[in-house]
Amino acid sequence: MxxxxxxxxxxxxxxxxxxxxxxxxxxxxxxxxxxxxxxxxxxxxxxxxxxxxxxxxxxxxxxxxxxxxxxxxxxxxxxxxxxxxxxxxxxxxxxxxxxxxxxxxxxxxxxxxxxxxxxxxxxxxxxxxxxxTQANGLFAIDYDTKASGxxxxxxxxxxxxxxxxxxxxxxxxxxxxxxxxxxxxxxxxxxxxxxxAASKKDVGNGLxxxxxxxxxxxxxxxxFFGAGEFDRITTKSEGVEIGVITQKGLTSQAQFTLDSGSAVLKEYNDYFGVPYPLPKLDNIASPGQSQFFAAMENWGAIYTFEYALLLDPSISTQADKQEVFNTAAHEMAHQWFGDLVTMRWWDDLWLNEGFASWLASRTTERLHPEWHTNLDAVDTREGAMSRDAIATTHPVVQHVETVEQASQAFDAITYAKGESVIRMLEAYVGPDAWRKGVQAYIKAHAYGNTVSDDLWKEIEAAAGKPVTQIAHDFTLQPGIPLVKVESVSCANGSTTLTLSQGEFTRDRPDKKPLAWHVPVIAKTVGGAAASTLLDGKGTLTVAGCGPVIVNAGQTGYYRTLYAPAQTKQLQAAFAKLEPIDQLGVMGDTWAEGMVGLQPTSDVLDLIKAAPLDATPQLWDEIATDLSSLDAYYEGDAKRQAAFRKYAISRLSPKLDQIGWEAKQGEEAPVAILRSHLIGTLGFLGDAKVVAEARDRYTKNTMPPELRKVILGVVATNADSATWDKLHEQAKAEKTPLVKDRLYGMLSAARDEALAKRALDLSLTDEPGATNSAALIRGVSRLHPELAFDFAVAHKDQVDKFVDSTSTARYYPAIATSALDLKMIDKVQAFATKYIAEGSRRDAETTVANIRYRVMVRDQRLPAVDAWLKKNG
Structure with a gap:
């Protein structure tokens, strides 16, 4: 260690x-x-x-x-x-x-x-x-090729x-x-x-x-250094040679990344006001995978695993295409924010990662508005808040002493909370002032190192309004503000809100709240927005009367808690809300219902109120919430069957509406939703979807866009003969990107005997050195106790599958989906024996999440059962 x-x-x-x-x-x-x-x-x-x-x-x-x-x-x-x-x-x-x-x-x-x-x-x-043989230091990746072994x-x-x-x-x-x-x-x-390269010289002996x-x-x-039998394609953009390097024969799958790189470079040169300073910018595609990263921003030589860079026409999806673009945009943002200007120490890692995540999201929205990725901001915020709401959270700017601690800093707080806080601050000062401050920061610190306050100094100077206090509140202390709507009154065509502030937490109901200066934006449904900076308590007057949305536009990093009467008004008006506010209200209602701040069944009322023609992203969220609730019923077959009957009845009409076949001219979010619905319904055991997936798999009539999800449904519901067939296909596959995905499918089986076979397979040389850890993690999603016990029992072998700085993260993560309090003792015993005392945050987070999951199962599901009985 x-x-x-x-x-x-x-x-x-x-x-x-x-x-x-x-x-x-x-x-x-x-x-x-x-x-x-x-x-x-x-x-x-x-x-x-x-x-x-x-x-x-x-x-x-x-x-x-x-x-x-x-x-x-x-x-x-x-x-x-x-x-x-x-x-x-x-x-x-x-x-x-x-x-x-x-x-x-x-x-x-x-x-x-x-x-x-x-x-x-x-x-x-x-x-x-x-x-x-794992992705740290100089490492080797072995891979199959179709033509030359x-x-x-x-x-x-x-x-x-x-x-x-x-x-x-x-x-x-x-x-x-x-x-x-x-x-x-x-x-x-x-x-x-x-x-x-400045020169190439033959030195004899084939070298x-x-x-x-x-x-x-x-x-x-x-x-960065790389060497292998590669091909390279290039283009010119802004005087810079943009390249993509692949294994031989795969450059055709890199054209989208190459074109995207050209467009993003122009965008960033303009945004930063400082031209990209190197003569070339390559993106190097590598077979294999890591449990902890997809790409790395080496200056002028970005390293990216193939699944996050290439688009294989036999298996890649619209979601893959968007992820390829976003990954490239994220790593290219680092060429300025991280490479040209670098955080002084790992305490300020978020200056690299939070900013690159935010700028990649902004750039994806700007260059591909047809993807409607602006709505993804809520999902990003929810990912951050799920980590930030428990006792083991940490500030965005965090104290780092060791290599292990630095490795653990690459988490949802650094990336997703960092991105969300930047989005909020940009909305507060205005995009023009924000950009002006960023440009001044880059110019002032080029080729140097910084701390967060160097950025706040330039933003504040450009904005001409106080920013540092807000920024400190959200980056130097952990946690999530809870904005409570105490009262709402309407007079003379305006609505006055009385607001107060607390703290949202999953596991400390009696915690003394921290305090934040919170930028709050609110409006009535269909009305104009108004804003205030909330410090403890305050009022805000908005135009119009009717249901009120607090955090309108969802740029704020806080949760909103409405009184029951206001919640009922929002439920009644839910179909009229802007899509991003529908998602925001759904996220708050879910989180607050799970901790008992409002009835757990409120989220089911919103799901019931969602119209069939709502935005695809809302239906994505509905599918996610229903599958998340289903997971809490694991081990209770009778109650789970009753819940699944309702969930299937809610999701099936939407899948029937959009169908299994893509329609001419349909928007990108519909294609993504189709896969999500098929996957969710297949996981819920919907007989119709499982039968359709099996039929398409047997006849090999799987369109590339649906190949992964169909294989996933088949693998989850596999019997021994089907698992064997999938295994043979994985062994025979010669394309690394596809081969890795097929081996991943072998870990998805609900059948415990098949899960054990996947675990045994992980210890062999067959899957490849970078796939074995993923196999064990895959099994853990449905069989956490089985996978954790297996990994610990074979720790000496499993350690070889995980890069050496990340074992403190890898093993605890295997237990995350457990619903048995006995797992807590196992995780704690592992941490005590194998993880340095100052590096146990991931283990402690797993323990906190297991306790939370058990609490939800025991205390919240009865309300779901009662709602189903009334509405089912």
């Missing part, structure tokens, strides 16, 4: 924040001594892919800031030879240093006979390293702290430097890095040396 990396010399400095004194505020946290800084790396590598090892040489230009006899940098799993230090200018050299390795702290220290005077030096060394390609993944597996380096975001890289690879391979141009100043985690 990785434990704390903080060296004794730096531990006291690691927690510094902008709340410290002015001088200290400029000091970046570090887990290395502050006596030496790098400015440039010359890196030379020779991978030996067959041996899963590589040889390296590095010469690092360093500045010794004060006399020291030691130089400490980050390194993992390396051996060193020929370590030399020489002045940057002039002659002379120091004696070979003593090399000591600290495996726990992931450092190598070079100790010299006498202190080095302050000045500029070149530190050079030869070293060896390991090539892994199995192949192996090499890629790197360094975020958050794995550049130290490839280069002995100061592997922290604040230690920016420039890089040159050369790599000697087999002649049939293409090598790829952040910058264009070619690729030398790349010098990079801009950047953080180590953004360095």
């Amino acid at each position: 990785r434990k704390t990396l903080v060296s004794a010399i730096a531990f006291a400095l690691a927690g510094l924040s902008t709340l410290a004194g002015a001088a200290d505020a400029q000091q970046a946290p570090t887990q290395l001594p502050r006596t030496v800084r790098p400015s440039h790396y010359d890196v030379s590598v020779v991978p030996h892919a067959d041996k899963l090892a590589f040889d390296g040489k590095v010469a690092i230009s360093i500045d010794v800031l004060e006399p020291t006899a030691t130089i400490t940098l980050n390194a993992i799993d390396m051996t060193f030879a020929n370590v030399k230090l020489a002045p940057a200018k002039g002659k002379g050299a120091f004696g070979a240093p003593k090399v000591s390795i600290d495996a726990e702290n992931q450092t190598a220290t070079f100790t010299f006979d006498k202190p080095l005077p302050a000045g500029a030096y070149r530190l050079s060394m030869d070293y060896t390293g390991k090539i892994g 199995k192949k192996r390609a090499l890629y790197t993944q360094f975020e958050n702290s794995d550049a130290r597996r490839f280069i002995p380096s100061w592997d922290e975001p604040n230690y920016k430097a420039t890089f040159t890289l050369d790599a000697t690879v087999p002649s049939q391979d293409m090598a790829v890095s952040n910058m264009p 070619v040396k690729w030398t790349f141009n010098q990079s801009p100043k950047m953080s180590t985690y953004l360095v």
